[in-house]
Amino acid sequence: MSTLHSPATDLIEGGVTDLDEVMATMQIAFDPAFGEAWTRSQCSGILGLNGVWLLLARQDGRAAGFALSRVVLDEAELLLLAVQPAQRRFGIGRALLAAVAEEARFRGAARLHLEMREGNPAAYLYEAAGFAEIGRRKRYYRGRDGSSFDAITLACRL
């Protein structure tokens, strides 16, 4: 009889010491055509601020994705969500998003919002989780070739 192996996903709180892991995922998860990825210094800068937390997703101990979030008073923001291309469509993004919402609620937030490039298929994930569009920033993202893309602001009640 063959042995079936189902990879286990762990969600772990991370910090500045996990930046190598975050940046490795960042580089392969975000298409440079759209200008959505953050630099290492942007990540390390924000990780030092009050109310910011990092959640790492690991599959069988290996980096699979991460979520970077912050809470200010009763408003939480999902700053970045990324899953490595080879690990997509296994529910890791949904699990990270649910864990961010739970932690945001625990930290006192009543609403979770985020910004997303118009046309990003991540919209399906957010819509299914109850997010709705509340605003738009024209030409917010700038791609490698100089083209720009609107950002849509989404929010959901916690």
Ligand SMILES: CC(C)(COP(=O)(O)OP(=O)(O)OC[C@H]1O[C@@H](n2cnc3c(N)ncnc32)[C@H](O)[C@@H]1OP(=O)(O)O)[C@@H](O)C(=O)NCCC(=O)NCCS
């Ligand atoms: C968006 C992202 C985090 C989703 O991660 P993921 O682990 O693949 O997401 P999940 O497997 O949890 O998907 C949950 C559901 O969301 C929807 N979904 C996710 N990605 C989708 C896609 N590319 N197209 C259509 N629906 C999608 C589906 O309904 C999916 O459920 P299903 O697979 O049972 O149909 C991942 O695609 C990613 O890292 N993208 C690049 C970075 C990025 O754009 N991040 C968001 C910035 S705002």
